[in-house]
Amino acid sequence: MLRSCCIYSVGLLSILLLIAGIAMVLAHVFQSAVNSRIKSEMVLENGTEAYAVWRDPPAPVYMQFYFFNLTNPDETLKGERPAVIEVGPYTYRELRPMESVTFMENGTKVAAVNPKTYMFEPNMSRGLEDDLIRTVNIPALTVMERFKDHSVISRLISDLMIGQNIGLFVTRPVGELLWGYVDPLLKDLQTIDPTLDANFGLFYKMNATDDGEYVFFTGKKDYQDFARVDLWRGKSSLDWWSTDECNMINGTNGASFHPIISKTEKLYMFSSDLCRSLYATFESELNVMGIPAYRFVPPSDVFANVTVNPDNAGFCVGGYCLSSGLLNISVCKEGAPIIMSSPHFYQADEKFAQDVFGMHPNKEEHQTAIDINPLTGLVVRAAKRLQVNAYVEKLPVFSQTGDVRTLVYPVMYLNESVLIDADSAKKLGVVVAEANVVINIPFIVIGLGILLGVVFMLLLCCLKAPQSTAAERQPLLSS
Numbered sequence: 001m002l003r004s005c006c007i008y009s010v011g012l013l014s015i016l017l018l019i020a021g022i023a024m025v026l027a028h029v030f031q032s033a034v035n036s037r038i039k040s041e042m043v044l045e046n047g048t049e050a051y052a053v054w055r056d057p058p059a060p061v062y063m064q065f066y067f068f069n070l071t072n073p074d075e076t077l078k079g080e081r082p083a084v085i086e087v088g089p090y091t092y093r094e095l096r097p098m099e100s101v102t103f104m105e106n107g108t109k110v111a112a113v114n115p116k117t118y119m120f121e122p123n124m125s126r127g128l129e130d131d132l133i134r135t136v137n138i139p140a141l142t143v144m145e146r147f148k149d150h151s152v153i154s155r156l157i158s159d160l161m162i163g164q165n166i167g168l169f170v171t172r173p174v175g176e177l178l179w180g181y182v183d184p185l186l187k188d189l190q191t192i193d194p195t196l197d198a199n200f201g202l203f204y205k206m207n208a209t210d211d212g213e214y215v216f217f218t219g220k221k222d223y224q225d226f227a228r229v230d231l232w233r234g235k236s237s238l239d240w241w242s243t244d245e246c247n248m249i250n251g252t253n254g255a256s257f258h259p260i261i262s263k264t265e266k267l268y269m270f271s272s273d274l275c276r277s278l279y280a281t282f283e284s285e286l287n288v289m290g291i292p293a294y295r296f297v298p299p300s301d302v303f304a305n306v307t308v309n310p311d312n313a314g315f316c317v318g319g320y321c322l323s324s325g326l327l328n329i330s331v332c333k334e335g336a337p338i339i340m341s342s343p344h345f346y347q348a349d350e351k352f353a354q355d356v357f358g359m360h361p362n363k364e365e366h367q368t369a370i371d372i373n374p375l376t377g378l379v380v381r382a383a384k385r386l387q388v389n390a391y392v393e394k395l396p397v398f399s400q401t402g403d404v405r406t407l408v409y410p411v412m413y414l415n416e417s418v419l420i421d422a423d424s425a426k427k428l429g430v431v432v433a434e435a436n437v438v439i440n441i442p443f444i445v446i447g448l449g450i451l452l453g454v455v456f457m458l459l460l461c462c463l464k465a466p467q468s469t470a471a472e473r474q475p476l477l478s479s
């Protein structure tokens, strides 16, 4: 009697556990508990860990530059294909704290500037900042393009250039090409137009300076807005592409993302180099330092021209649209004929890579990618890769351009990357593991219910077995 009572309690318990487990799965209690815990953490507020990380990111960010060294300037001027050799990386560590942090609108928004300081890292570089690079002379090109239709001025400038031995190509140290040098042609022109800055550099004046004020959402009102850029220099994200204040290489300024991310998410990233925000879509699942992550990459049509992707009408500045994979940012760079692309013209029309010897586009090395832990929405690894090109064409009024063919000439590309630091990875690993346990509690309960059910069945069989065999034997014996 006592034994069967015990057995039936096991059965009852099994059924209760099954019901409770299924109810918990259906009610999403543990999932919502985890989500709300994460939501409460993902807010920029004095005191939260997310705020500390946002304000002073512990993960090291590296900016790596690769230059294309021209080997055949004379042949190129005669109309042959330029042949270039990739050199680098020249690696800089980026320090990028948030400064002048001011909370606004009851803590739902926060304004800050984000100055970046670049420190050369010789140990992570192949070469030094005084390595010489032969490349296209961007200031000269800009001046020639500007005055190509003024016959008198163009002749004067052309003579000036001949006198100073300035040609279409220039050989300069990496450090000068990046951080600035006094350009002899600009210096001469400065005597005519004193407002002109005689300095030129791809990252001129960008060390230890900020690119204007950002306003971020703190996530307090809606956790999905956590750290999303609302305004940049007082303009809404919707106007970014049309602003002509934009600058060529002003660095990335963060990605916005939704905590608890799904594979169907469109991830908006803001990049002031491109004067607009880009988006990325899910590509694959992977593991970064032991942390599960989803990889998001810009789809191939993000850079596509207006014919291929009508959304990209914003890329066509003043009615000029470039073909797939290229972006004319001339207006962003005071008229310099600068064109951005992916490194080695990855994902651009094949003709651009074919126009230059030494281009080897490949996905692994040249795509921009961002890896995000889906549970928390934290970026665990990211690499932004962009190439700076100059639009070169023969200008009959300038003998300096010789018989050069019309081409998009690659100057250099950059890889700005970040990988979560070991300390944060460990902390995040614990959070993910705990969350997984909590989220799985209902399934553990169901599992337990099933186990008890099986035990119950077995006990029931054992209990009944001796009786039934006895019952079966009876007729045998009687016959």
Ligand SMILES: *[C@@H]1O[C@H](CO)[C@@H](O)[C@H](O)[C@H]1NC(C)=O
Pocket (backbone or CB within 6 Å): 046, 047, 101, 102, 103
């Ligand atoms: C955050 O709190 C600390 C001390 O609790 C204070 O010194 C600091 O000014 C606060 N920061 C902001 C931006 O309010």
Ligand SMILES: *[C@@H]1O[C@H](CO)[C@@H](O)[C@H](O)[C@H]1NC(C)=O
Pocket (backbone or CB within 6 Å): 105, 106
């Ligand atoms: C801040 O909160 C107070 C009280 O909740 C409210 O009256 C006020 O309008 C809010 N201010 C802003 C800018 O949202």
Ligand SMILES: *[C@@H]1O[C@H](CO)[C@@H](O)[C@H](O)[C@H]1NC(C)=O
Pocket (backbone or CB within 6 Å): 117, 118, 119, 120, 179, 207, 208
């Ligand atoms: C940037 O500025 C910091 C100090 O403000 C300096 O230490 C560093 O060398 C500079 N980097 C470059 C590339 O000039």
Ligand SMILES: *[C@@H]1O[C@H](CO)[C@@H](O)[C@H](O)[C@H]1NC(C)=O
Pocket (backbone or CB within 6 Å): 069, 070, 071, 087, 127, 131, 132, 133, 134
């Ligand atoms: C680039 O080419 C120039 C001219 O041939 C050469 O002097 C220089 O050493 C090269 N630079 C590198 C980094 O190889």
Ligand SMILES: *[C@@H]1O[C@H](CO)[C@@H](O)[C@H](O)[C@H]1NC(C)=O
Pocket (backbone or CB within 6 Å): 305, 306, 307, 308, 321, 322, 323, 324, 349
């Ligand atoms: C856009 O790209 C396609 C394919 O690369 C090309 O055929 C077309 O002419 C381009 N359109 C414009 C407006 O440049």
Ligand SMILES: *[C@@H]1O[C@H](CO)[C@@H](O)[C@H](O)[C@H]1NC(C)=O
Pocket (backbone or CB within 6 Å): 317, 318, 320, 321, 322, 328, 329, 330, 331, 391
């Ligand atoms: C790039 O845009 C500028 C105007 O913003 C235009 O003058 C120039 O011709 C364009 N370049 C190309 C190669 O289309």
Ligand SMILES: *[C@@H]1O[C@H](CO)[C@@H](O)[C@H](O)[C@H]1NC(C)=O
Pocket (backbone or CB within 6 Å): 062, 064, 343, 365, 366, 383, 385, 415, 417
């Ligand atoms: C950056 O990208 C380049 C190729 O584009 C690659 O060689 C390099 O290893 C990358 N750097 C980091 C830190 O991932």
Ligand SMILES: CC(=O)N[C@H]1CO[C@H](CO)[C@@H](O)[C@@H]1O
Pocket (backbone or CB within 6 Å): 204, 205, 206, 209, 210, 211, 212, 245, 246, 247, 248, 250
């Ligand atoms: C950091 C930096 O160089 N910011 C620049 C971004 O672009 C604007 C507009 O061209 C410049 O004025 C800033 O100096």
